[in-house]
Amino acid sequence: MLIEIADVKLSLRGNPILNGVRLSMREGEIYGLLGPNGAGKSTTLAVLTGLRQADSGTIRVLGLDPARQRRELHHQMGVLAEDSGFYGWMNAPDYLRWMGRLYGREIPAEEAARRLAQVGLEGVARKAVGGFSRGMKQRLGLARALLTDPRLLILDEPTNGLDPRGRREIHDVLLALSRDRNVGILLCTHLLDDVDRLCSRIGIIHQGETLLEGNLAELLAEKTGANRYRLRLGKRVSAAGEVLPAGVKAVAREGGWLHLDLAPSLCPNTVWSALFASGWDIIEIHNEGSGLEALYLELTKTEVAA
């Protein structure tokens, strides 16, 4: 196990911040840590990295206790904290080389250039970091997190500020790290699309407590029980004429779009064929994903109400 924490509790000035967080993660896994603002995600990351000490609970990261073995841990992990800054007067290669020395590593200029290219920052060697866009800084932060060639990478909102192409490139880098180098990646994000695309396991934290943890596909099958699709309909279908096959349920209609939930046992292609055969004028079909958003909203909403 790369990370194994259970029943972690932490209070600040008498206010409970973490109230029973659990998280377990294996090598090569990409784990999505989700939760509303103020749920305790960043505090959990601070506990995992040894920046904060929990009041109680079991905490092992890479087999080490972060509170007591922080320095050993930081040699083996890479972290991109949310809104982490840089020395604006340095250029990117100099910055990486300087940070490398803090880790006790001398990074040659060629290696710095290669590491920058890995995150899509070619051709910026002479530019001061102060002139970088937010997206470029995120990439540089990722390059910094990878300096130690870590077994475990902890990323807090790594695709913040990136354009769609940039996000996709970072996704590809993360997937390659997980697949080719067996790096475990703990991804803390609000972007459910990132989680959908990257993560095999998720944990949802709310009010300092882990509400749900497990394999993403299994959780969705178990908790949502349906696959949601969005269909753009042409003019030839009237509301009265929408007769749906068994196991298909219309859940919403917005403008020209109809949202359908398909029972997990149904093959979508069979459903579409049946609809076409019965005269439906379907212009576009979108898979609304796995229903992660619905699961997330439902779970956090229920807890708020409780």
Next chain:
Amino acid sequence: MNPVTLIARKESGELLGSGRGLGWMLALSVILSVLALLLVSNTELSLLDNAQVVYMVMGTITALGGLLAIVLGSDAIAGERERGTLIPLLLTPITTTHIVLGKMGGLVAAWVLMYALSLPYLWAVGSSGQNLAQAIAYLALFGTPVVLGFGFYAVGLSARFGNVRTALLTALISLILLASPLLLGPSLRQSAIGQAFDAVNPFSAALNTFDSVVIDSQPLGMQLGRLAVTLAWLALTFWFAKRSAQTMEI
């Protein structure tokens, strides 16, 4: 390379290579030039003797050094926090003590430069007197722990408050308080409270030593108690900075 050296070199480069550092040095040169001109004029008119003038320049340099130390020290950790660069530092395998000492390395470089810049002014006002060499030596010996002590104190405040403005304001008030007996004049300094405060005040210890050595030509042996006060100030403020950095909230 040692992390303290790495951070100190980065700090020195950032400070001395930037407009901020150059601005400081230019301001220091202007202040010392004006002061030296006024004092030399007074000496020429026999309003002040040479030793008195050297003493005043030494006091001014120490006070300006203290001011520089609290400005840089207040920014040391709180500034890193506000710019988002503290967390990446804390996520490396270095300790908070390395960070504190590295930051102080930048301040030492600035103080050394300030001291070097002040030498021509000391020579200009004191070359015709007898105690110029002692003045140069005692400014280094007593001024350095006082200035670095203010630096450590401000770094500690910076770690505790996590906010540059609050740390700077608190450090400035402390500097003014420590310098207040000197501003209030001899009558208050002669009172029991004034004497007790003088005895433990590192700023007073340095200035009283400058007075004793440069004006009264006393030997080092008579200044050991004051030297102990300045060194105790340095040790105490180092402990404060170290402890504050270790216990700061992230």
